[in-house]
Amino acid sequence: xxxxxxxxxxxxxxxxxxxxxxxxxxxxxxxxxxxxxxxxxxxxxxxxxxxxxxxxxxxxxxxxxxxxxxxxxxxxxxxxxxxxxxxxxxxxxxx
Numbered sequence: 001x002x003x004x005x006x007x008x009x010x011x012x013x014x015x016x017x018x019x020x021x022x023x024x025x026x027x028x029x030x031x032x033x034x035x036x037x038x039x040x041x042x043x044x045x046x047x048x049x050x051x052x053x054x055x056x057x058x059x060x061x062x063x064x065x066x067x068x069x070x071x072x073x074x075x076x077x078x079x080x081x082x083x084x085x086x087x088x089x090x091x092x093x094x095x
Contacts, residue, residue, distance in 0.1 A: 004061035006068060008051040008080060011044055014087050017076055018046045021065040025052060029091050049090045051080045 005025040009018045018041050022028035031037050033047040055061035
């Protein structure tokens with residue numbers, strides 16, 4: 001059975017937020033951290049994993065990603081703080 005992940009990354013000062021979706025969280029965060037993903041996360045050095053959710057089906061994961069992307073910034077921060085109040089980088093915990 002596949003798993004799908006909705007995740008939020010930030011930069012080292014916790015000022016930029018990026019929400020994404022993947023079926024392999026370790027690989028995808030590795031790609032972001034090593035600037036293998038061209039675009040926004042590379043430009044703004046968004047490499048720190050601060051939040052993720054796991055889904056069993058892609059449809060619900062996509063809905064959740066879109067829902068998070070539509071949240072106001074302060075609501076995204078509140079969401080992160082429910083699981084990770086200090087914005088600790090979670091990458092080490094998932095590898």
